[in-house]
Amino acid sequence: MRQIILLAFLCSPVLAGNLPYYGSVWQNAQTDQDRCEAEARYMAERGIRGHVGPNIGGFEGVGWGFSPSPATCTPRRGMRLTGDAVVRSGNGSYYRVRSWR
Numbered sequence: 181m182r183q184i185i186l187l188a189f190l191c192s193p194v195l196a197g198n199l200p201y202y203g204s205v206w207q208n209a210q211t212d213q214d215r216c217e218a219e220a221r222y223m224a225e226r227g228i229r230g231h232v233g234p235n236i237g238g239f240e241g242v243g244w245g246f247s248p249s250p251a252t253c254t255p256r257r258g259m260r261l262t263g264d265a266v267v268r269s270g271n272g273s274y275y276r277v278r279s280w281r
Contacts, residue, residue: 205233212237216263216277223277224269237262237279250276 205222209215215236222232229244239259241252249266259280266276 212263212279212281213265214263216265216279217267220265220267220275220277223275224267224273227269227271228275235279236277237281239280241276241278241280243276244273246273248274250274252276252278254278255280 206215206218209218219232219236219242222228223242223244231240231242239253239255241254243250243252245251248268261278262281263277263279265278266274268274
């Protein structure tokens with residue numbers, strides 16, 4: 181029984197560290213704007229076309245394409261935009277992340 185508990189204890193941080201939002205996406209970003217920038221950069225570097233990690237704020241929209249301002253989802257109810265970041269990838273496509281609260 182002790183071996184199983186010890187093994188679970190040792191593996192937990194390793195498994196958590198492999199999830200994208202445990203430090204590797206947002207790093208030390210504190211504000212919604214900083215998190216949007218970090219997440220857009222993460223998506224662009226890896227060619228990810230979708231959400232990574234938990235939502236930023238109360239609502240998050242992501243988009244990609246070859247327009248400098250790709251469209252994203254927007255909240256249905258009135259919310260305040262708290263972050264908006266666009267990053268251009270090496271192949272010329274753009275990745276955008278926006279957050280609302």
